[in-house]
Amino acid sequence: MDAINKIRNDFPILSRKVKGKQLVYLDNGATTQKPQQVIDTIEKYYAYENSNIHRGVHTLSQEATTKYEEARETVKSFIGAGKNEEIIFTKGTTDSINLIASSFGKKLLKKGDEIIISAMEHHSNIVPWQMICEEKEAVLKVIPINKKGELIMEALEKLVSPKTKLIAVNHISNTLGTINPIKKIIEIAHKNNALVLIDAAQSIAHTPLNVVDLDVDFLVFSGHKMFAPTGVGILYGKEALLNDLPPYQGGGDMIKEVTFEKTTYNCLPHKFEAGTPNIAGGIGLASAIDYIKKIGFDTILKQEKALLAYGTQELLTIDGLRIIGSADNKTSVISFVIDGIHPFDIGTIIDQLGIAVRTGHHCTQPLMNFFEIPGTIRASFAFYNTKEEVDILVKGLKRAINMLL
Numbered sequence: 001m002d003a004i005n006k007i008r009n010d011f012p013i014l015s016r017k018v019k020g021k022q023l024v025y026l027d028n029g030a031t032t033q034k035p036q037q038v039i040d041t042i043e044k045y046y047a048y049e050n051s052n053i054h055r056g057v058h059t060l061s062q063e064a065t066t067k068y069e070e071a072r073e074t075v076k077s078f079i080g081a082g083k084n085e086e087i088i089f090t091k092g093t094t095d096s097i098n099l100i101a102s103s104f105g106k107k108l109l110k111k112g113d114e115i116i117i118s119a120m121e122h123h124s125n126i127v128p129w130q131m132i133c134e135e136k137e138a139v140l141k142v143i144p145i146n147k148k149g150e151l152i153m154e155a156l157e158k159l160v161s162p163k164t165k166l167i168a169v170n171h172i173s174n175t176l177g178t179i180n181p182i183k184k185i186i187e188i189a190h191k192n193n194a195l196v197l198i199d200a201a202q203s204i205a206h207t208p209l210n211v212v213d214l215d216v217d218f219l220v221f222s223g224h225k226m227f228a229p230t231g232v233g234i235l236y237g238k239e240a241l242l243n244d245l246p247p248y249q250g251g252g253d254m255i256k257e258v259t260f261e262k263t264t265y266n267c268l269p270h271k272f273e274a275g276t277p278n279i280a281g282g283i284g285l286a287s288a289i290d291y292i293k294k295i296g297f298d299t300i301l302k303q304e305k306a307l308l309a310y311g312t313q314e315l316l317t318i319d320g321l322r323i324i325g326s327a328d329n330k331t332s333v334i335s336f337v338i339d340g341i342h343p344f345d346i347g348t349i350i351d352q353l354g355i356a357v358r359t360g361h362h363c364t365q366p367l368m369n370f371f372e373i374p375g376t377i378r379a380s381f382a383f384y385n386t387k388e389e390v391d392i393l394v395k396g397l398k399r400a401i402n403m404l405l
């Protein structure tokens with residue numbers, strides 16, 4: 001058995017059948033599957049360790065608190081952050097962006113200030129900024145892209161102004177697979193005294209990240225896209241910046257002292273973690289990080305690069321298939337359209353063959369408008385995918401096209 005097939009054995013779901021056919025799971029951009037190690041961690045937590053954290057003197061509570069705080073430490077090391085205080089547990093990428101947009105917006109955004117996003121953002125990195133800009137009468141500007149699906153960096157240089165307060169862009173586009181030059185973007189922003197938020201939802205499981213090397217101000221991601229459970233995610237922020245921002249939500253754990261006259265707030269990271277958190281999720285996230293480290297980014301990058309190259313080559317053998325997103329620097333996401341066929345019809349037919357891809361606008365409607373298409377079919381690979389699965393996809397697509405045309 002080769003190394004990848006051995007790895008596949010860690011993921012119980014990969015051996016199941018769908019509609020009587022072996023599952024071919026190519027929707028990792030939406031969510032990744034969970035290895036047994038993560039499932040076991042969560043099961044063990046609920047079976048033997050469950051308790052609320054930061055609240056009890058009893059043993060279970062103290063043990064759960066220790067595990068949760070160890071999980072924070074694991075996340076910190078994984079992204080190269082300096083301090084546990086800089087790691088805020090959230091519900092996911094969307095929650096993390098809303099936290100910053102709301103908190104940063106409230107404190108630092110004034111009428112006429114500018115926020116810059118890009119034309120390839122997920123709705124989660126558009127709408128929260130639109131909402132706060134509307135409230136504060138600030139201006140939302142958009143970095144344009146070219147037809148290959150790459151940011152036009154010269155345009156960014158022109159868009160930035162002394163009024164720019166923050167640039168929020170994704171590291172990797174969920175729809176196009178484009179890897180954006182985030183280091184360069186951060187440099188441009190800082191030269192202009194603007195802050196940067198990087199949406200790492202699609203990169204965190206696919207490429208190593210170091211927040212100190214990047215000098216990024218805020219970095220956000222979701223657990224479920226990195227082999228951890230849903231409902232948990234991370235906001236990384238530089239300590240001084242987070243200290244300066246007001247809390248996002250009020251409630252338990254985020255307070256130091258409450259009276260009816262005045263409340264004082266807890267220190268970082270608890271200031272941004274109101275209410276009982278997703279404790280099992282946080283511990284599960286640390287377990288997923290341990291798993292990623294065990295596999296190693298060398299293996300991950302090698303396999304995903306091979307899948308991107310092979311997948312692109314094989315898909316292009318299909319008549320009438322056009323790939324949307326052909327950036328020079330790209331990850332293992334392939335979006336495509338087929339002449340004369342709606343993506344939903346393809347998705348529905350190949351589901352009958354056990355193949356899971358995502359179809360639609362992928363929560364990037366402005367990007368669909370740019371390419372003048374209703375949606376795409378998207379195959380997004382993880383390291384546990386194989387070339388054989390690419391072959392099954394290509395065969396399935398040909399069969400679907402024959403039925404539909």
Ligand code: C6P
Nearest residue numbers: 029030092093094122124174201222363
């Ligand atoms: N993209 C996809 O199929 P949440 O839902 O909060 O975990 O992640 C939101 C999000 C933010 N940014 C990017 C770049 C993303 O890709 C996503 C989630 C999924 O592409 C679901 S729409």
